[in-house]
Amino acid sequence: MDNQNNNKSITEASPSVQTHLGILQNVIQRMAANSSQCKAWCITIVSAILVIVADKSKPDYAWIAMLPAILFFALDTYYLTLEKGFRHSYNVFVKKIHGGELSADDLYSVEPSGDTFKHRRKALKSFSIWGFYIGLVALIFVARYVVLG
Numbered sequence: 001m002d003n004q005n006n007n008k009s010i011t012e013a014s015p016s017v018q019t020h021l022g023i024l025q026n027v028i029q030r031m032a033a034n035s036s037q038c039k040a041w042c043i044t045i046v047s048a049i050l051v052i053v054a055d056k057s058k059p060d061y062a063w064i065a066m067l068p069a070i071l072f073f074a075l076d077t078y079y080l081t082l083e084k085g086f087r088h089s090y091n092v093f094v095k096k097i098h099g100g101e102l103s104a105d106d107l108y109s110v111e112p113s114g115d116t117f118k119h120r121r122k123a124l125k126s127f128s129i130w131g132f133y134i135g136l137v138a139l140i141f142v143a144r145y146v147v148l149g
Helices: 002-009 015-056 059-099 116-125 127-147
Strands: none
Touching: 015 059, 015 127, 059 116, 059 127, 116 127
16 A cells, blocks of 8 residues: 555656656766767877878878777767667656656666667667768778878
């Protein structure tokens, strides 16, 4: 009986529900910011490597710039995968609110949900991943064969 009273008091206007939604939104924003920072750091490091390679007149060393591109590609995909998992958690939580199925156990459980492999596939298919990193790899090729000779 007491558990039924607890469930009835959990509504979308409840401070605990609003706090939980805020926590999930902050985590999603953090993952998106991390993804953006990956791209910024990747461009910075790849550019620095290419500048040093050009300064030393060692065009074959331009391939070193592929290492940070690959590492940041993996890290960026990881952050986007997590973001998709947390978005799934958020959507499931909101559906439970609207369906009247929310329980106290659903509150403050902050972890990504859903099929991780599906989220990873979607992340890999995302233009924000392949568009950016394929473009960056193409730029490294251009720097190696056109600019550095």
